[in-house]
Amino acid sequence: MRTKIVAGNWKMNKNLDETEALLSELSAKLPDTHAEVIVAPTFLNLVAAQTSLQSSAIKVAAQNMHFAESGAYTGEISADMLLNIEVDTVIIGHSERRSLFGETDDLLAKKTKTALDKGMTVIFCFGEELEDRKSGNHFAVVESQLKNALFDLDNSAWNNIVLAYEPVWAIGTGETASPEQAQEMHAFIRKTIAEAYSTSIAEEVSILYGGSVKPSNAVEIFSKPDVDGGLIGGASLKADDFTAIIKAI
Numbered sequence: 001m002r003t004k005i006v007a008g009n010w011k012m013n014k015n016l017d018e019t020e021a022l023l024s025e026l027s028a029k030l031p032d033t034h035a036e037v038i039v040a041p042t043f044l045n046l047v048a049a050q051t052s053l054q055s056s057a058i059k060v061a062a063q064n065m066h067f068a069e070s071g072a073y074t075g076e077i078s079a080d081m082l083l084n085i086e087v088d089t090v091i092i093g094h095s096e097r098r099s100l101f102g103e104t105d106d107l108l109a110k111k112t113k114t115a116l117d118k119g120m121t122v123i124f125c126f127g128e129e130l131e132d133r134k135s136g137n138h139f140a141v142v143e144s145q146l147k148n149a150l151f152d153l154d155n156s157a158w159n160n161i162v163l164a165y166e167p168v169w170a171i172g173t174g175e176t177a178s179p180e181q182a183q184e185m186h187a188f189i190r191k192t193i194a195e196a197y198s199t200s201i202a203e204e205v206s207i208l209y210g211g212s213v214k215p216s217n218a219v220e221i222f223s224k225p226d227v228d229g230g231l232i233g234g235a236s237l238k239a240d241d242f243t244a245i246i247k248a249i
């Protein structure tokens with residue numbers, strides 16, 4: 001179902017003490033909101049985050065997972081391990097996983113399929129590089145990322161997918177897509193899904209924008225009709241900034 005979502009991707013930030021401190025500040029300052037609020041700390045602190053948030057409406061997600069059930073995959077984490085600690089949401093395909101860790105569309109398709117088969121919710125990230133935008137290739141790149149990783153899925157899989165459009169040139173750079181650029185791409189994404197599946201699936205999927213969202217630009221970005229919320233990196237690491245962004249929605 002299409003819902004408003006504000007998700008914080010903490011990346012490789014915050015040790016255990018810092019995680020507990022940020023979550024207790026966040027819980028105390030959390031504004032009344034109709035939006036779903038999610039935080040994704042490092043794997044190491046997921047259990048502590050769940051404990052800290054026991055009586056909070058904030059949900060915990062993982063930043064990544066492996067596609068295999070279990071086995072000889074040193075350093076990896078499985079869907080069942082996440083579910084065992086009651087983490088049922090996972091970010092897949094973040095641009096840092098793609099560019100720094102060589103994750104391909106094929107690998108992301110496998111991870112997504114496993115997570116969905118296990119009943120998890122996937123926040124699937126994708127977006128074009130600066131050169132793609134400069135050369136006017138951005139729509140084609142986004143379309144192929146979606147097609148290659150997601151378009152073999154059944155209709156029902158879409159109930160558990162959240163999309164996060166994150167133009168790579170806007171991630172951690174301070175440069176944000178304009179609200180018009182975000183709206184234009186989000187509308188294109190819905191059209192692409194409508195063509196591959198159906199208008200109702202396209203209308204029901206939540207599409208988040210990510211890339212240098214901050215308190216000063218969140219209202220304008222979130223006001224666009226096809227933008228259902230944000231995946232927030234840097235600004236999710238400070239309770240005041242993250243809560244201001246939650247208020248913006």
Ligand code: PGA
Pocket residue numbers: 009166170171172173174210211212213231232233234235
């Ligand atoms: P940023 O990161 O908000 O720091 O640009 C967004 C993301 O990587 O999800």
